Amino acid sequence: xxxxxxxVTAAVALSVAxxxxxxxxxxSAADILRYGLSSAPSCPDPAQASxxxxxxxxxxxxxSLVDQNPETGELTPWLxxxxxxxxxxxxxxxxxxxxxxxxxxxxxxxxxxxxxxxxLAAPASGDAGSTRTLQASGFLLGYEGTRTPDPRTAxxxxxxxxxxxxxxxxTTQLGILAPATVxxxxxxxxxxxxxxxxxxxxxxxxxxxxxxxxxxxxxYRWSADIGFAEKSRYQRxxxxxxxxxxxxxxxxxxxxxxxxxDPQPQDREGLAAVGAALVSRPNPGLPFVIQSNVSRGVLADxxxxxxxxxxxxxxxxxxxxxxxDFEPATSVLASTTPGYRADPNIRYDLQASERVLxxxxxxxxxxxxxxxxxxxxxxxxxxxxxxxxxxxxxELIQQQLSAVGIEMTISALSNDDFxxxxxxxxxxxxxxxxxxxxxxxxxxxxxxxxxxYSQRRPDPQIDxxxxxxAGVADQAERHRLVAQIQNRLAExxxxxxxxxxxxxxxxxxGFGGIGFDASGVLRLQFEDSxx
Numbered sequence: 001x002x003x004x005x006x007x008v009t010a011a012v013a014l015s016v017a018x019x020x021x022x023x024x025x026x027x028s029a030a031d032i033l034r035y036g037l038s039s040a041p042s043c044p045d046p047a048q049a050s051x052x053x054x055x056x057x058x059x060x061x062x063x064s065l066v067d068q069n070p071e072t073g074e075l076t077p078w079l080x081x082x083x084x085x086x087x088x089x090x091x092x093x094x095x096x097x098x099x100x101x102x103x104x105x106x107x108x109x110x111x112x113x114x115x116x117x118x119x120l121a122a123p124a125s126g127d128a129g130s131t132r133t134l135q136a137s138g139f140l141l142g143y144e145g146t147r148t149p150d151p152r153t154a155x156x157x158x159x160x161x162x163x164x165x166x167x168x169x170x171t172t173q174l175g176i177l178a179p180a181t182v183x184x185x186x187x188x189x190x191x192x193x194x195x196x197x198x199x200x201x202x203x204x205x206x207x208x209x210x211x212x213x214x215x216x217x218x219x220y221r222w223s224a225d226i227g228f229a230e231k232s233r234y235q236r237x238x239x240x241x242x243x244x245x246x247x248x249x250x251x252x253x254x255x256x257x258x259x260x261x262d263p264q265p266q267d268r269e270g271l272a273a274v275g276a277a278l279v280s281r282p283n284p285g286l287p288f289v290i291q292s293n294v295s296r297g298v299l300a301d302x303x304x305x306x307x308x309x310x311x312x313x314x315x316x317x318x319x320x321x322x323x324x325d326f327e328p329a330t331s332v333l334a335s336t337t338p339g340y341r342a343d344p345n346i347r348y349d350l351q352a353s354e355r356v357l358x359x360x361x362x363x364x365x366x367x368x369x370x371x372x373x374x375x376x377x378x379x380x381x382x383x384x385x386x387x388x389x390x391x392x393x394x395e396l397i398q399q400q401l402s403a404v405g406i407e408m409t410i411s412a413l414s415n416d417d418f419x420x421x422x423x424x425x426x427x428x429x430x431x432x433x434x435x436x437x438x439x440x441x442x443x444x445x446x447x448x449x450x451x452x453y454s455q456r457r458p459d460p461q462i463d464x465x466x467x468x469x470a471g472v473a474d475q476a477e478r479h480r481l482v483a484q485i486q487n488r489l490a491e492x493x494x495x496x497x498x499x500x501x502x503x504x505x506x507x508x509x510g511f512g513g514i515g516f517d518a519s520g521v522l523r524l525q526f527e528d529s530x531x
Contacts, residue, residue: 033234033511033524036242036251036260039386040209042415045189046175046197047120048132051386051415052435052503053261055172056522057212057239061103062175062197063222065094065113068167068437068518070281073338075166079108079176079198079222083169089161089471090144092169096152100222102178103202110154114146115182117156120174132186134423134451135434138444139168161471163478164440171436172521175199200232200524212239232524233513245388252276252508259514261522262388263506265323275509280325282502283520284337285436286445287329288393289495290381290429295455297428298379303360304406305493307353309346311404312397318499321392325504329497332442332489338475339439339482345490346497353404362405370405378407379428384418393499394431425455433501437518439482440470446495454494462488 037053046058067078077083080094100108120136121143142162147155158165168174178196181189188194192206200223201214216235242248242260249267251257253274263271263278271278290308292299299305314328327335330342357370362377364370370377383390394410401408408429413421422430430453434445443466444450448458465485472478489495503520517523 031235033237034258035239036248036257037239038262040241043190044192044195046172047136059172059521060201060214061199063199064175065169068170070518089163089473090158092156094154100198102196102198104196106178109151110148113154114148116176117146119182136173138451163473164438167438258511259507271506276506280502280504281516281520282336283435284334285441286434287334287500288433288498290431291495292429293427293455298377303356307356309496310349311353311401313348317393317396321389325502327500329499331486332495332497334500339479341483343487343490364405369407380409381429381431382411382427383431384415385412422453435520
């Protein structure tokens with residue numbers, strides 16, 4: 001266990017878990033884990049999980065067809081004993097384990113897999129799930145259907161080559177739920193009593209905006225194939241919502257919490273004083289970006305987007321607000337994403353920003369906000385304050401942009417309002433991130449045919465290459481195409497990278513088995529409680 005004296009090393013971050021300390025006895029209070037969340041989970045349905053804290057809770061009740069090794073990125077069996085991809089990259093065959101049951105006793109079959117994917121690929125018209133399941137449905141772009149030749153064989157088919165799907169099948173959002181859950185509306189699936197998974201825990205209590213309690217399934221026996229023992233150390237996990245970082249840290253110091261999410265830099269000295277340790281993993285996928293709505297306002301001007309790109313001092317943003325466990329963004333992909341390549345265009349250069357704006361006709365006087373044809377150079381950015389760093393990062397960005405005559409206003413929204421306005425394109429710019437350990441996140445979030453929020457038409461320099469990489473099985477060739485895409489997306493300014501997100505947890509002495517999977521999602525390593 002590593003004390004909190006400085007940032008964790010890369011090796012510790014990749015191991016993503018704190019080893020267990022010696023157990024204090026079978027009836028010890030350590031059989032219960034009290035975990036402080038920095039924000040409230042929004043919905044107990046894994047398919048609708050859209051925030052990090054929500055995914056961290058819902059992952060514990062749902063299993064996926066495959067798992068992804070956090071160190072190597074390799075995909076390995078989980079609910080599927082075997083899996084293979086067709087030569088054309090359109091079909092994926094999963095041979096299911098014969099011993100899996102959901103927590104209501106229903107067996108896992110290929111028909112259940114089909115029901116899950118069918119429901120996500122085509123949410124009912126007008127159902128709230130059509131908005132809430134954007135990430136899950138994005139993984140299923142081009143879904144043609146699932147064949148079930150026998151109860152243990154599911155063949156998932158796409159209209160076009162779709163090699164990213166295997167990694168998508170490892171995510172929480174595509175976790176497999178019981179028929180009793182899949183048959184319900186997406187609104188009904190936001191009641192914890194209606195969510196039934198095959199995972200190691202079940203919901204026992206969900207008090208919205210306050211707490212979630214989950215209980216261990218003692219009949220869970222199919223985790224050995226993903227490298228864990230058969231039983232979790234913790235009989236019960238009590239998640240509580242504690243928005244204030246200093247209160248979370250103080251609760252560990254006082255022995256009222258055993259672990260917390262998102263310890264902030266100013267709290268770590270006190271945590272170290274009581275022997276608490278730090279576990280961290282950088283999130284792959286889309287880093288925090290300012291995504292421009294290019295159909296309206298000043299950000300419809302590509303030159304303005306270019307000026308914003310080079311006006312941001314990313315090391316200052318990260319160093320001032322987030323601390324040593326975080327990194328400035330250097331691409332439209334986070335650095336832990338397969339296919340990532342640093343982009344030299346993403347740099348801090350105020351003079352370049354000023355030259356671009358001058359050439360584009362945006363004039364300023366006396367160091368004030370620039371104007372062009374009577375229009376002020378101003379835009380609004382919407383965001384959800386789910387992550388503690390969002391507001392101070394955006395406030396510092398305001399200051400940095402003002403140095404080149406750009407005014408940025410900030411609108412904080414509830415998570416539901418944020419998702420609704422983002423999906424409707426009702427914004428000038430949106431600040432957000434998406435975690436995904438596959439470069440296809442660029443197609444599903446920034447491609448014209450994906451869940452794109454920029455209200456733009458297909459870009460002939462970008463969208464054909466996005467589509468092409470999705471069908472290339474050769475990894476080196478696929479990553480070559482992804483490198484092209486990263487450069488072109490930054491040049492176009494569709495998504496302006498800011499900072500990479502990391503998942504960080506503080507863990508009290510005597511507790512362990514807490515880490516993060518390849519997607520940066522909380523995983524409670526399944527260690528025997530009698531260790």
